[in-house]
Amino acid sequence: MFKTFSELFEKQFYIINIYFSFAQTNLYKPVNNSKQKLKRKNPIRFMFNDLELAAFEKYCKKYRIKNKSKFIRETVMTEVLVQFDKDYPSLFDNVESESN
Numbered sequence: 001m002f003k004t005f006s007e008l009f010e011k012q013f014y015i016i017n018i019y020f021s022f023a024q025t026n027l028y029k030p031v032n033n034s035k036q037k038l039k040r041k042n043p044i045r046f047m048f049n050d051l052e053l054a055a056f057e058k059y060c061k062k063y064r065i066k067n068k069s070k071f072i073r074e075t076v077m078t079e080v081l082v083q084f085d086k087d088y089p090s091l092f093d094n095v096e097s098e099s100n
Contacts, residue, residue: 056068
């Protein structure tokens with residue numbers, strides 16, 4: 001196939017150059033508005049009663065949570081993603097339920 005190392009190197013170098021030339025075209029460029037898509041612009045409000053607020057404040061103070069908004073967002077999204085993962089159908093769930 002390749003007689004010398006230099007032939008192999010030239011072939012690899014050629015392939016890399018082709019890859020980077022494609023990467024520079026508009027087809028492979030990332031979307032410029034990717035940060036705009038991730039910008040948080042949809043507020044959600046909820047209410048705590050006095051005991052819940054006291055517990056939340058105590059938790060934040062004990063564990064030194066400075067950014068409460070980030071903490072709540074990450075906690076909620078973690079629960080949502082865990083539930084999505086549990087609800088996602090799999091091949092073995094159907095097989096087990098049919099055999100019982």
